[in-house]
Amino acid sequence: MDWDDLRIFLAVSRAESLSGAGRRLAMDASTVGRRVARLERAIGAALFAKTPQGYTLTAEGARLVAPAEAAEQAALAAAEGVAREAGITGQLRIGAPDGCANYLLPQVARDLCEAHPGLEVQIVALPRVVNLTRREADMAIAVSPPDTGRLMVQRLADYRLHLAGHDDYLARHPPLRDLDDLRGHRMISYIPDMIFDRELDYLSATGVEASQISSNSVAVQMQAVRAGAGLGIVHDFAVPSAPGVRRVLMDRFALRRSFWMIRHADDRASRRLTLLAEAVAQGIRAELARLEGVGDACPVRGT
Template identity: 40%
Template sequence: MNWDDLKLFLAVARAGRLASAAKAIGQDATTVSRRIRRLEQALQARLFEHTPSGHVLTDQGSALFEAAERMEAAAMGIQRDAAPASQLAGAIRISASEGFGSRIIAPHVGDFTRAHPQVQIDLIASSGVLNPSRREADIAVMLARPKAGPLIARKLTDYALGLYAAPAYLASAPRLAGPGDLASHVLVGYVPDQIYAPELRYLSEIGSRLEATIRSSSINAQAEIIAAGTGCGVLPCFIGDAVPGLVRALPEIGIERSFWLVVHRDLRGIARIDRFLAWLTQRIEQLRPLMMGRG
């Protein structure tokens, strides 16, 4: 198998169209098509379905895509390690959801800046994520893989969520033996018209008629409301397990989501960007038990 063919495969998979991929990498579409066919022959697998909307990965193509991205990351790692320290200067703007930015990046980013003091970090941690396609951010940690744009995206980590409450609330509230009892409880959650991603609609997965009666656009504010004994609500485990006094109210309720690491493809190969991507990936590996509620 030719690594150059794999790079062409990645370009087509990310662009979704043969012509767009060919233009992006400076080759003609006929050559790209021929080399994709050569790769399929070598693997004895069909990698793309040709649809009116473009090239869509098959199951075998999706499996190869994940493996090829790991190979690409390893190759980029070799380049990062060889980059002279003098190149590690300049600004990095990172956009992340409020919870991830404030609870995962913020407490640890000093480790990165101490190692690279000439790099300036702008951390935008808010309700909503800036768009790397429009160059609003250099790096984004998103709740879903973007469907379009000149972007490189890969799954950063899965994470777990659970129902949390303060013991004082549980002691004074109605019986809570199962999800069916939640209708009689004070629920804390998001303001419906401020939910910026469908992945944040947690309560509907527990019960179709459940609605929050105390609502905030801020996940950190929700955590504080729950910790004050006002009600119960769904929190990421990396928040709920870290807030003093909170407990899992119904351990059988388990929700799982994913964070995706997204960067504009033109920024790959820039030393400070690649070094931060590698640092964040390594940090998440160390924090995986916390992310999955096993910390």
């Protein structure tokens, strides 16, 4: 039995005429009549009796009203659920390391708010792992998966990092041909005792023991590179936001890391948060692909 036929049956029973049902359904009366006849053939019984007063329900038709209305309510509930999902409201708080928070999540938040005007997105940029057990955020982005806690963990995407410097700095300092040449340059990196995840210990991979300028914020490091203060290990996805910054020694040095999405296990049953997590994940992947693609188009030096 087709739900659409039941929908037309209910419209006729309520309007008590084919023309009245047709007006409610934006359908011509002859089509309404054909659909009622099709339903009657499927059931094997007449559902309406035509009288001078209009179409009245037969006994068979009267028995069909209750199940047809139940089907109508189910269809309406499903439609309302879709509508709610298409227009999610309320607050969403995302915790993330500041590289992701500064260079990826603003665009993701923009797209989420355009898709769901009633949604409020809060981005928490912290130089540490966000604590979901304490509900510091609804979901978190991390650079390594946690090994404790009642959590759902999803690998989002890989990202790349390279050495980079501003054109002004590169023009004033000795050329770079190999990693050994880094010893003659000023390095920018993390404050060693404030590295909260081993995946962020970039400088040690270069063989350089210490940096001259350091910060616990990757955004501050990038601004120092942009100011011509030295060389830093920067995210490829951040390069397009820093005019004049060029990657160097790309054939000698490259790092690959991953972003992970973390959610509290108790949120598994939340359809709302699941939909938002999927949207955030897709948005981060799309921004990574877009920005790293832009970075690949930028000229490089010292390679």
